[in-house]
Amino acid sequence: MTSSDLLSALALIAVAVLMAESVRQLRRRWLLVKVEGVSMVPALRDGEEVLAKRTRRIKTGDIVVAAAPDPQLGWAEAKRAPSARLAGRESAPSPWWVKRVAAGPGEPMPGSGEPVPPGHYFLLSDNPAGEDSRRHGPCPGNLIVGSVIRSF
Template sequence: MTSSEWLAALALIVGVLLMAESVRQLRRRWLLVRVEGVSMEPALRDGDEVLAKRTRRFATGDVVVVAAPDPDLGWAEVRKARAPWWIKRVAAGPGEAMPGTGDLVPLDHYFLLSDNPAGEDSRRHGPVPAALIAGTMLRKF
């Protein structure tokens, strides 16, 4: 191989590595999730896609992406590797009154509700640990 062929091969390898790192960085900051079901209707419909920014700051009224709870145990402190994502609205944050009960949301937890009363949410599974909320919705597609 000539020096120019080596240089071209090296440039290709560097380009591929830079592209892979760019994708990795995008995935660390952004999350694209498809809406499944009717729990967030009318705001979000089955089949919509939601772009969420990964963050640790959530406010009442935010639409968030959260790891789905275990059907029997509710939300665990650690996300299962294959747990699907849910999209819900923050109804109350730490220290605020939980809708329907008046009890206070525990520290580092959030009370999440579906926009559609038929959806599953914190009314069934309890407040979600903040660590399981991946990010806040920025836009739907």
């Protein structure tokens, strides 16, 4: 093996490592989610995809991607509940919900007027028929993955 062959092989390995790291960095910063259902009509329709930027800077009016709550226990217990596969269901619901922030920490919750607890957000569907914080309670801020910046 000549030195130019070795150099070419090392360059190829370096390019592959850099590409893998680039993809990893993009995935840490961005999230592509498919909208399922009609809960966000008319802003977003079933089957559309949204690009969300991972951020902790969330404000009222933003459309966000959040971890889906446990169907019975809500967001507060979503991390402790068994997954759908472990519970014996054949198809698990989407792990992500796309909702609009109706109120942030300390702001009055729609319907009750009570303040949203610190570190939580009150998330609503644009379509009143959708499930949201009215059923599952305020969403902990650490379960909000990012803010939607574009739909496709």
